Amino acid sequence: MVSTRDIIIQTDRLDAARAFYRDVMRFEQTNTDMLGFETGSFRLYIEPGDSPGPVFEFEVEDLVSAKALLLANGCSIAEEDPMLPRLYIRDRFGLVFNITEGQAQ
Numbered sequence: 001m002v003s004t005r006d007i008i009i010q011t012d013r014l015d016a017a018r019a020f021y022r023d024v025m026r027f028e029q030t031n032t033d034m035l036g037f038e039t040g041s042f043r044l045y046i047e048p049g050d051s052p053g054p055v056f057e058f059e060v061e062d063l064v065s066a067k068a069l070l071l072a073n074g075c076s077i078a079e080e081d082p083m084l085p086r087l088y089i090r091d092r093f094g095l096v097f098n099i100t101e102g103q104a105q
Contacts, residue, residue: 003059005041005042005043007044007054007057008045008046008098009045009051010048010049010051012049018035021046022037027039035047055097056097056098059102060100063099074091076090077089077090085100085101
């Protein structure tokens with residue numbers, strides 16, 4: 001597992017979040033399909049939904065194997081959408097992270 005620079009938050013107030021991070025925090029908006037901002041050390045993404053708290057992202061070579069390993073070790077599924085190649089996992093200590101399949105080193 002390898003961490004990425006991405007942190008995701010969810011809110012039902014996307015327009016207010018866009019205005020805050022763009023106009024108040026002065027972060028550069030990097031894309032429009034998924035609301036994202038370059039902050040310097042990390043990229044902040046904002047998506048619609050009920051917030052599970054900040055979500056950190058990790059890449060794995062095999063999503064199915066990583067999911068099985070994490071569930072077998074006390075993690076639980078926080079959010080899963082079969083249409084998206086990702087999985088939000090809550091670890092035994094409360095941290096929620098996004099697992100994506102990619103080029104993990």
